[in-house]
Amino acid sequence: MIDSAAAQLHYRRAFLDWLACAVGGWNEPAAAAARAVGGGTTDRVAALATAGHVLDFDDTYGPGLSHISAPTAPAALVVGATTGASIGEVLHAFAAGFEAMAAVAAASHPELYERGWHPTAVTGTIGAATAAAAVFGFDAGRTRVAQQLAVLGAGGLRSAFGTDGKALQVGVASAQGVRGALLAGQGATATDSVEAGFSAAYGGEWAEPGEELAIEQNWIKAFPCCLQTHSAIEAAEAAARLGANAAGSGVVTVHRRSRQAAPLDDVATGLEAKFSIPYTVAFTLLYGAPDVTGFATVDGAARELASRIDVEIDDELGQSEAVLAWRGGSAASPIEIKVDAARGSPEHPLSDEQLATKVRSLAGSRLDGALDEPARPAAEVLALVEGA
Numbered sequence: 001m002i003d004s005a006a007a008q009l010h011y012r013r014a015f016l017d018w019l020a021c022a023v024g025g026w027n028e029p030a031a032a033a034a035r036a037v038g039g040g041t042t043d044r045v046a047a048l049a050t051a052g053h054v055l056d057f058d059d060t061y062g063p064g065l066s067h068i069s070a071p072t073a074p075a076a077l078v079v080g081a082t083t084g085a086s087i088g089e090v091l092h093a094f095a096a097g098f099e100a101m102a103a104v105a106a107a108s109h110p111e112l113y114e115r116g117w118h119p120t121a122v123t124g125t126i127g128a129a130t131a132a133a134a135v136f137g138f139d140a141g142r143t144r145v146a147q148q149l150a151v152l153g154a155g156g157l158r159s160a161f162g163t164d165g166k167a168l169q170v171g172v173a174s175a176q177g178v179r180g181a182l183l184a185g186q187g188a189t190a191t192d193s194v195e196a197g198f199s200a201a202y203g204g205e206w207a208e209p210g211e212e213l214a215i216e217q218n219w220i221k222a223f224p225c226c227l228q229t230h231s232a233i234e235a236a237e238a239a240a241r242l243g244a245n246a247a248g249s250g251v252v253t254v255h256r257r258s259r260q261a262a263p264l265d266d267v268a269t270g271l272e273a274k275f276s277i278p279y280t281v282a283f284t285l286l287y288g289a290p291d292v293t294g295f296a297t298v299d300g301a302a303r304e305l306a307s308r309i310d311v312e313i314d315d316e317l318g319q320s321e322a323v324l325a326w327r328g329g330s331a332a333s334p335i336e337i338k339v340d341a342a343r344g345s346p347e348h349p350l351s352d353e354q355l356a357t358k359v360r361s362l363a364g365s366r367l368d369g370a371l372d373e374p375a376r377p378a379a380e381v382l383a384l385v386e387g388a
Contacts, residue, residue, distance in 0.1 A: 002095045002213065010215040011095045012371055013355060014059050017220050018069040019370065019385065022052035024292060024362030026388040030054045030164035034171050041082055042175040042182075045128070048074035048385065050171035053120075054164075055292060056274050057224035057362070062320060062345070063217055064105025064119060065227075065257065071124030071174035072097035076131040079178060080378035085135055087381050088374025093134035095215070100147070101127025102214030108204025113158065113260055115203045121156020121169040122202060128177020129184075136185055148190035150180025151198055161226070162264055162272040220355060222344040224292045225274035228258035230342035231322035232277050236284035238337045239326050244285055246301065248328020249308035252277050255317045266307065270295035278306035281324065291361065320345065363388075 002011075025031055031051035037043055052058055053070040061068045073094055080090035105112075105123040112119040129150035133143040153176040156169035195206040223230055232252050236244070244250070254277065264276040273279045273295055282305035283290050317323070318340065326335040341347045343354075350358070359367055366388070370381055 002092075002099065007095070007213055007215060008091070010213075010218065011091055011098065013220065014069050014098070014215065014218055015073055015091060015094055016359060016367065016371055017355065018052050018058050018073045019367055019381070020359040020362040021055055021058045022048060022074070022385045023366060023388045024057065025051040025054040025167075026385060028054045030167045033164070034168060041078060042178050045074050045078045045178050046171035046175040048078060048171075049174035050167045051385070053170045054167035055224050056166075056226060057221050057292065059221060060219045060227045061102050061105060061214055061217060062219060063214070064102055064109045064123070065113065065261065065319070066101070066105040066119040066123055067170070068098050068101050068105070068127060068214070068218065069094075070120055070170045071177060072101055072127035072131045074174050075128035075178050076135060077378055077382050079132045079135045079181075081382040083135060085378050086374060087371060087376045087378050089135065090378045090381075091371070091374075093131045096134040097127040097129075097131030099209040099214055100130035103207040103209045104204065106214070107207035108202070110257060111203035111205075113257065116158050117202060118156035118158050118160065118166065118169060121173040122154045122204070124170060124173035125150040125154045125177045125180065128174045129180040130177075132178045132181035133184070136181060138181070138184065142184050145188070145190050146181040146184035148180075148192075148194040149183050149188060150177045151194060152190075153179070154198075154202070158260070161261070162267075162269070162275045164271070217346050219346070220344045220350045220358075222342065222350060222354070222358075223280075223289055224295065225280055225290065226262045228254070228261035228320070229275075229277050229280040230344070231320055231339040232281050232324060233284050233289050234339045234342045235322050235324035235337040236281040237289055238339075239324055239335050240285050240288075242335050244326040244328075244335050246286060246305050248326050250281070250324055250326040251310045251312055252281055253312045253314045253317065253323040253325070255319045255321065256313050256315050257319045258322070259311060259313055265311070267298055267303065270297055273298055276306065277311050278309040279303065281309055282306040
């Protein structure tokens with residue numbers, strides 16, 4: 001199923017989206033710090049993974065609430081570049097890593113979240129190990145060992161959200177996955193007891209990919225901030241069209257998982273603002289939905305308006321649903337807007353034109369045609385990012 005034409009298109013779109021995010025985030029402070037640490041293979045993987053995640057604009061897999069491309073794509077690309085693989089081979093390895101990571105992320109959700117883990121960083125070790133193993137040409141048994149060795153170093157905390165640590169721990173996870181594959185390739189061994197230990201220690205569950213492809217449930221983000229703010233942003237867009245403005249006040253109701261992912265209210269930095277439902281709603285009401293430049297600083301007017309926006313929890317809502325109730329402004333009566341899933345979701349996917357616009361906004365023309373020729377050396381594609 002991974003090799004079907006429809007599936008290949010999904011993986012290609014996700015990989016291109018991640019590439020653009022990596023170009024756009026290459027010179028962010030966290031990515032620059034990661035590059036300064038070292039230049040070995042795993043160091044390059046960590047730096048690239050950090051760059052691809054630091055804007056929080058990369059794709060997200062809803063059933064596991066994890067960014068699957070963030071650790072798997074850089075592992076496949078850097079290992080592919082260093083071994084002389086083609087971009088077609090890298091994309092195949094990326095697909096294998098994507099499905100392996102997504103299976104564990106979905107099976108471990110919401111337990112990882114409830115225990116305070118960052119699911120992307122924890123399960124990303126497995127995705128990266130699988131992707132690297134595929135590039136190396138490992139059989140199923142050696143791939144399993146690579147996964148087991150990689151997850152021994154899994155970590156990452158949800159408390160890092162809103163800081164450089166969030167992207168950096170994804171970088172560490174990707175590098176750890178590649179390290180697990182390298183160790184497996186040198187003959188290191190592990191047993192299935194690691195998988196049982198994973199469940200006991202993290203609260204998650206080891207799982208294998210099923211018949212349904214996870215890539216089909218992947219979000220390509222329309223906004224550069226926490227996914228669990230996106231439906232609230234779209235609700236604010238609709239409310240603004242009906243007259244909601246800074247003269248009023250409101251309440252946003254979301255599922256508990258959204259509040260856990262975006263727990264911040266009053267924010268002091270652009271990174272924190274990406275994880276604030278009140279701030280992103282306020283910003284949208286004032287200026288429209290945020291783009292990458294919208295989080296360069298914290299806007300004073302948006303911060304003041306956010307102080308008049310409350311967040312409530314309703315677990316009867318879907319994980320990605322949001323309801324905005326607004327009073328005041330030029331609207332003749334109170335406004336209530338419900339959004340089931342924002343654009344970019346599997347229910348409301350970005351069109352090819354919308355994705356192309358996003359890629360251009362992050363990378364200019366640098367990535368034009370980057371994935372068009374399967375035989376193209378992966379090293380050439382990697383250079384498009386590392387030369388940004």
